[in-house]
Amino acid sequence: MLDKIKSNFTTQTWVLIPIAIAINVAIGQLVLVLKLPVFLDSIGTVLVAVLCGPWAGALTGALSNVIWGIAFDPGAFPWWPVAFFIGFMAGKMAEWGFFKSWWKVVVTGIVIALTAAIISTPISVYLFGGITASGSSFITAYLLQTGQGIWSAVVSTAFLTEPVDKITTAMLAFAIIQGLPKRTVAGYPKADQVEIEGGSDKNQMYIAIGIVVVLILFAAFLLRSILGG
Amino acid sequence: MHERLSFHIKRDSVLHRLNPLTKLTLVLALIMVAFTSPWYWTPHLLFLFVIIPLSFIGKVFREFFFAATRLILPAAGFLFLMQAFFQPIGEHVIFKFYFLDITQESLMFAFKNAMRVIVMVSSFTLFLLTTHPSELMSDLTRRGLPGQFAYVIISTLQILPQIQSKSQTIISAQRSRGLDTEGNFFKRAGSLVPLVGPLVFGSLVEVEERAIAIEARGFTSKSIKTSLYEIADTSFEKIIRWGLIIIIILSIVLNIWL
Numbered sequence: 001m002l003d004k005i006k007s008n009f010t011t012q013t014w015v016l017i018p019i020a021i022a023i024n025v026a027i028g029q030l031v032l033v034l035k036l037p038v039f040l041d042s043i044g045t046v047l048v049a050v051l052c053g054p055w056a057g058a059l060t061g062a063l064s065n066v067i068w069g070i071a072f073d074p075g076a077f078p079w080w081p082v083a084f085f086i087g088f089m090a091g092k093m094a095e096w097g098f099f100k101s102w103w104k105v106v107v108t109g110i111v112i113a114l115t116a117a118i119i120s121t122p123i124s125v126y127l128f129g130g131i132t133a134s135g136s137s138f139i140t141a142y143l144l145q146t147g148q149g150i151w152s153a154v155v156s157t158a159f160l161t162e163p164v165d166k167i168t169t170a171m172l173a174f175a176i177i178q179g180l181p182k183r184t185v186a187g188y189p190k191a192d193q194v195e196i197e198g199g200s201d202k203n204q205m206y207i208a209i210g211i212v213v214v215l216i217l218f219a220a221f222l223l224r225s226i227l228g229g
Numbered sequence: 230m231h232e233r234l235s236f237h238i239k240r241d242s243v244l245h246r247l248n249p250l251t252k253l254t255l256v257l258a259l260i261m262v263a264f265t266s267p268w269y270w271t272p273h274l275l276f277l278f279v280i281i282p283l284s285f286i287g288k289v290f291r292e293f294f295f296a297a298t299r300l301i302l303p304a305a306g307f308l309f310l311m312q313a314f315f316q317p318i319g320e321h322v323i324f325k326f327y328f329l330d331i332t333q334e335s336l337m338f339a340f341k342n343a344m345r346v347i348v349m350v351s352s353f354t355l356f357l358l359t360t361h362p363s364e365l366m367s368d369l370t371r372r373g374l375p376g377q378f379a380y381v382i383i384s385t386l387q388i389l390p391q392i393q394s395k396s397q398t399i400i401s402a403q404r405s406r407g408l409d410t411e412g413n414f415f416k417r418a419g420s421l422v423p424l425v426g427p428l429v430f431g432s433l434v435e436v437e438e439r440a441i442a443i444e445a446r447g448f449t450s451k452s453i454k455t456s457l458y459e460i461a462d463t464s465f466e467k468i469i470r471w472g473l474i475i476i477i478i479l480s481i482v483l484n485i486w487l
Contacts, residue, residue: 011448012440014377018385019432022392030396030424034410034417043429063378067385070236070362074353075304075346127264129342131311141315175422176429187437 008053008189016052016188020044021064025071038165045087046112046173050099051188054091061087078127082120089115090170094190100197105174107211109167114219116166117158121151130154136161159219236296236357244287244355248462249365250372251470256352258473263348265484269337272344280351289358293351296358301350305343312339362386368460376454380443392432399427 021044028041045064049057061083068076093099093108124132130150131137136157143153177185177194185191239245244252259279263272284293313336321333366379400410403423409416410424 009377010440011444012436014380014448015436015440015443016433017381018388019392019436021381021385022388023429023432025389026392026396026428027425029393030400030428031421033400034421034424036414036418036421043425059381063381063385067382067389069353070357070382071386071389073300074350074357075300077353078349128308128346129312129338131308131315137311141311144315172421172425176425176433179426179430180433184433184437187440 005053005055008056010052010189012187013048013052013056013189016048017056017060017063020048020060021067023047024064025068038168040165040169040172042083042086042166043169043173043176045083046090046169047176049087049089049091050094050173050177050194051185051190052091053190054088054095057087057091058084059087061085078123079120081123082116085115085119086112086166090173094193097193099174099194102171102174103209103212105170106167107215109170110163110212110215112170113162113166114159114215117155117162120158121154124154124158125150236292236354237361238289238292238358239361240288240359242286242288242359244283244289244359246461247359248460248466249360249368250462251466252356252360253365254470254473256356258477259352260349261477262480263345265480267484267487269341272341272348276344276348276351280348280355284355284358287355287359289355292358293355296354297347297351300354301347304350305347308346309339309343312342364458364460367456367458368462371456371460377448380448392428395431396424396428399424 023044024041027043028039031038031040042061042064045057045061048060062080065076065080065083089112090108093111098104098108098111124130130144130153131140139160140153140157143156144150148156174194178196185194259275263275266272281290284290287293313331315335323331323333323336363383366374366383370376370379403420404410408420408423410420411417
């Protein structure tokens with residue numbers, strides 16, 4: 001187990017991590033310039049996770065927050081577990097073969113979004129009493145006013161806001177990897193995970209659509225049961 | 230264009246001379262106590278009687294004050310307002326505005342939460358003001374942190390300004406080609422790809438070269454590396470660190486107990 005993890009941390013992995021963190025920050029700021037309603041601050045994390053394995057992705061995510069804290073805003077430190085699990089889940093999904101075609105990447109995006117929502121909720125509730133300084137807290141506040149409990153309000157907000165961001169992140173990471181020269185990709189430990197599958201395989205697409213529908217239904221069911229209770 | 234990427238300010242003070250690990254433990258203790266202490270006024274008192282005096286001892290009060298007003302107050306103030314308005318707790322309504330009402334309880338709750346966040350962010354700011362990142366990293370490496378982690382942190386702090394200026398160049402270049410970065414939503418979303426593409430591809434191409442370069446300098450060598458700088462650590466500081474850890478445990482125990 002430990003040897004398997006170690007084999008993912010080649011010199012090239014260690015060199016990619018700082019660049020991925022810098023990409024996270026640079027794209028996060030680019031999105032602010034373009035005034036788009038997403039964060040897109042984990043593209044680099046997903047790139048590392050997919051190319052070098054879940055643990056490398058998790059490390060990239062956690063260190064991204066540490067760097068963000070050192071360089072720009074010390075308030076970013078407590079959110080490191082969220083970034084950690086975004087990287088870890090992205091890597092696991094790629095390991096399970098969910099980074100080989102557009103449809104599967106969308107599924108990966110949704111799974112990452114659900115993970116992020118689940119991990120960020122306790123941090124938000126325990127540290128900030130559910131209402132953080134981010135704009136999406138207006139939704140939480142509204143839900144609280146309608147008489148919801150703090151946990152359900154925070155979870156619903158995260159379920160509403162995360163998927164768009166994380167699906168876009170996963171798709172952009174996929175596009176970037178497909179755009180890289182094959183020779184460059186081949187240098188990373190998990191290069192075989194991103195080989196695109198034959199386009200003729202329609203069954204794969206149907207399976208992926210099915211999974212998306214099931215996941216959305218599951219999320220909706222979860223939301224309803226939380227909201228109802 | 231030179232952007233300062235670390236908060237660190239070079240001064241000569243007791244706080245600067247302390248071992249980085251001692252300061253890190255102190256920060257951790259301040260945060261843990263602020264969040265777990267069962268007494269309402271703990272975060273407020275910690276801020277007034279520990280963090281602010283420490284910023285004077287570290288001779289960085291002016292910078293600390295500016296960082297606080299620039300970073301901490303907007304975030305904490307916003308948090309305070311949001312929580313004061315939207316926490317649906319308490320019965321003693323002080324102020325009513327349409328469907329929003331501020332109660333005595335929500336006001337107190339918001340005040341405590343904002344103060345906790347202020348303690349957290351300001352103690353970290355103070356730590357970063359008085360500790361140079363590479364000093365922290367070489368001390369932690371000496372204590373057994375793998376050198377690769379130190380490499381990642383330090384080299385990210387070096388690469389970040391480069392990538393940021395690259396991103397500025399790409400934005401200007403694409404704008405001069407007529408890319409619409411200020412139009413309607415769909416135009417702005419569409420311009421994401423021509424901006425992200427060059428930035429990412431340009432940076433990723435360097436990876437292999439860098440890997441070969443640091444490999445040639447013994448990056449993966451297993452032998453023990455010597456350090457150019459010695460970082461002082463006294464046995465007195467060791468005692469302080471253990472004392473702080475005991476305070477953290479006490480605070481957590483009290484929180485569970487009461």
